[in-house]
Amino acid sequence: MKICCLVKEVPDAAVQKRIDAGTKRLDRSGERTLNPFDTHGIEAAMQIREGGAVAVDEIVAVTMGPDTAVRALHKSVALGADRSLHLSDPALSGSDVCATGYALAKALETEQPDLVLLGQQSDDGECYTIGAVVADHLKMPSLTQVIKMDVSEGKLVCQRQAEYGYDTVEIALPAVISVGDAINEPRYPSLKAIMGAKKKPLDTKGTGDVGIDPSQVGEAGSKTQVLGINPPPPKQSGEIIEDEDTNETVEKIVAWLEERKLI
Amino acid sequence: MSNATEQTGPVINLIASLEESMLREAVGGIAGEYGPKYMLACADAGEPPVELWDALAEKGYCGVNLPESYGGGGLGMTGLAAVQEELALAGCTQLLLVVSPAIAGSILVSRGSEAQRDQWLPGLAAGTTRIAFAVTESDAGTNTHNLATRARQNAAGGWEISGQKTFISGVEHATHILVVARQELADGTLGLPLLFIIDVNATGLQRDLIPMALRLPDKQWTLFLDGVEVGEERLVGGTEGGMGALFEGLNPERIMAAAGSCGAADRALRTASSYARERKVWRTPIGAHQALAHPLAEAKIELEMARLMTRKASALYDAGYKGAGEASNMAKWAAAEAAVHAVDRAIQTHGGNGLALEYGLTDMWWGARLNKIAPVSREMILNYVAEHSLGLPKSY
Known part of the structure; x- marks a missing residue:
């Protein structure tokens, strides 16, 4: 089995996020790091390998981004990937979710993975949808918010977190799975893995190397256009229940919870 | 990490390298799972922070300064200092990290014989060998020329060490102690300082706990050495290079x-x-x-x-x-x-x-x-x- 893990370089969590008024895109200058949600995908791949139910021949970290994204790939390798693929091309700059998903799918086609894993969201864009877009282009089934996976030859049995409870779903491989952060606790890399990360193979490919149609990527090839940016509206104040009569208060709280099917 | 060339001399990296960033993040992450509450619980129980040390050692973080050829990280003191800074930032400072890989490890790398490096450095790098450091004496303080702990060479070529040391850190978690003693000369006077690695449970070695205001799991000890015997292979730096x-x-x-x-x-x-x-x-x-x-x-x-x-x-x-x-x-x-x-x-x-x-x-x-x-x-x-x-x- 070959597992590809989609990873992304994002601004460090400690960096205050802001929108560049000129480009209407997220300002990604400053300290950057590997998207913490994607580390759960790498850990899931490692656990499949170590679980032994299927033989995992290779775990490949795949990213799309500028030169600096190499750091995210080195970190992915330190966390367990065997090698990495860096899709990097000025033509890709400004791609929206659909264009990014298309480009990543083209890169993944060259790898022919049995399983594609990624985190539930990126720490910057937080769109939650890139996995589904990639799967659509690859004509693979896809699941999101997966918090448990049992793998066997040719299929996965996944538990996914739904709005109220859990769904158990069987899915045929190859597939694209975005994992919830409750699926595992990513391990810390050993010093040996940290020091060896830069020595692992890293392929850099441009749009032409993976057959990307240039008209489908970049700002011009994106299907969405940001027309304006406004701060979110102020939060409505919550409902305050005064405790004048405790029995009545309890009834009100229970009714509130029942109304939302929380109990 | 720092490096040097003949043309430019040592380089201070103002931006952490990818390796240092990952090391810091990982050490901080592990230490954050323990935190000051764990350290205080260990201190109150009179136990060393074994679980934290082992978690760091398992990943190779206790020997990041030591040469890669001996199982270390090859990152020098720049790397080990980063580890200690992150631990302190998380409220989990490790005194053994100071004495074992930093002091004893550095001494062995530069002054140990090939056989001593082969014997001690892999364990130090793995964190399974932990060497405390005993130099301070109550009557000498910082003046190492006044040390009174003496080492007498016996007929077999080995040494007998006697004396008293104070404020020795982390002995309770150490496997060995690097002891500084002065060579007893033929006329009974004391000569140059010598360095010996003794077992922490050596016959003739006793220790008393020094109660301290500081609530740390790494304790402070007074050591009493009464004719502690070591073989000549435990002398580091020879009789002239102590x-x-x-x-x-x-x-x-x-x-x-x-x-x-x-x-x-x-x-x-x-x-x-x-x-x-x-x-x-x-x-x-x-x-x-x-x-x-x-x-x-x-x-x-x-x-x-x-x-x-x-x-x-x-x-x-x-x-x-x-x-x-x-x-x-x-x-x-x-x-x-x-x-x-x-x-x-x-x-x-x-x-x-x-x-x-x-x-x-x-x-x-x-x-x-x-x-x-x-x-x-x-x-x-x-x-x-x-x-x-x-x-x-x-x-x-």
């Missing part, structure tokens, strides 16, 4: 003390800033009041200057430059001062809560204060700088 070997360990010790102080100062400032941003007594958070904000800002500047000097000291030491001694002393001095000021301002910012045990600042106070005294006092550092950096007459 003093040189001893000095090989001092700069790493100071760099580690500086790194620990920087981490503690950072922790104090983060704690204080967080509190000052939230705490509101009148209309604005107390952090808006310059009487509180300015001292914290000053402490932050002191911290960053100390960090820079610690990086310089590490880079010089790793490159084998002579200026490492001066820089290590200055880094240790600056970081200790910065930590004391930072913790003091953090306590002041917290008002009465600064003295409440649940806020942890009083424990930090004793830790910060300790580093103005040990491993070398601020006065001895100023003596060193006055004499060696400014060419002033020696005062003692």
Whole structure:
């Protein structure tokens, strides 16, 4: 089995996020790091390998981004990937979710993975949808918010977190799975893995190397256009229940919870 | 990490390399899972922080300074200082990290025989061999020329060591102790210092706990050596090279003390800033009041200057430059001062809560204060700088 893990370089969590008024895109200058949600995908791949139910021949970290994204790939390798693929091309700059998903799918086609894993969201864009877009282009089934996976030859049995409870779903491989952060606790890399990360193979490919149609990527090839940016509206104040009569208060709280099917 | 070429000399990297960033993040992550509560629980139970040490050792973080050929990380003191700074930032300073890989490891790398390096360094790098360091004596203090612990060579070529040591850190978690003794000459007088590695449970070795204000799981001990026997293979640096070997360990010790102080100062400032941003007594958070904000800002500047000097000291030491001694002393001095000021301002910012045990600042106070005294006092550092950096007459 070959597992590809989609990873992304994002601004460090400690960096205050802001929108560049000129480009209407997220300002990604400053300290950057590997998207913490994607580390759960790498850990899931490692656990499949170590679980032994299927033989995992290779775990490949795949990213799309500028030169600096190499750091995210080195970190992915330190966390367990065997090698990495860096899709990097000025033509890709400004791609929206659909264009990014298309480009990543083209890169993944060259790898022919049995399983594609990624985190539930990126720490910057937080769109939650890139996995589904990639799967659509690859004509693979896809699941999101997966918090448990049992793998066997040719299929996965996944538990996914739904709005109220859990769904158990069987899915045929190859597939694209975005994992919830409750699926595992990513391990810390050993010093040996940290020091060896830069020595692992890293392929850099441009749009032409993976057959990307240039008209489908970049700002011009994106299907969405940001027309304006406004701060979110102020939060409505919550409902305050005064405790004048405790029995009545309890009834009100229970009714509130029942109304939302929380109990 | 630091490196050197003949053309440029040592390089101080102002931006952490990818490797250092990952190392810091991982160490901070592991330490964060334990935190000061774990350290206090160990201290109260009288137990060393075994679980934390083992978690760090399992990943190879206890020997990052040691050569890769012996299983270490090859990152020099720049790497090990980063580990200690992150541990201190998480409230989990490890004294054994100072004495075992930094002092004993550095001495063995530079002055150990090939056989000694083969025997000791892999274990030190793995964290399974932990060597405490015993130099201080009650009547000698910082004056190593006055050490009274004696080593007498026996007919078989081995040595018998007798004497008393005090304020020896982490013996309860150590597997061995690197003891500094002076050679007993034929006329009974004492000659040059010698360094021996003895087993922590050697016959003739006893230890008494020294109760300390500082609530740390790494304890302080008085050691009593009564004819402790070791073979000649346990003598490090030979009979002539003990003093040189001893000095090989001092700069790493100071760099580690500086790194620990920087981490503690950072922790104090983060704690204080967080509190000052939230705490509101009148209309604005107390952090808006310059009487509180300015001292914290000053402490932050002191911290960053100390960090820079610690990086310089590490880079010089790793490159084998002579200026490492001066820089290590200055880094240790600056970081200790910065930590004391930072913790003091953090306590002041917290008002009465600064003295409440649940806020942890009083424990930090004793830790910060300790580093103005040990491993070398601020006065001895100023003596060193006055004499060696400014060419002033020696005062003692």
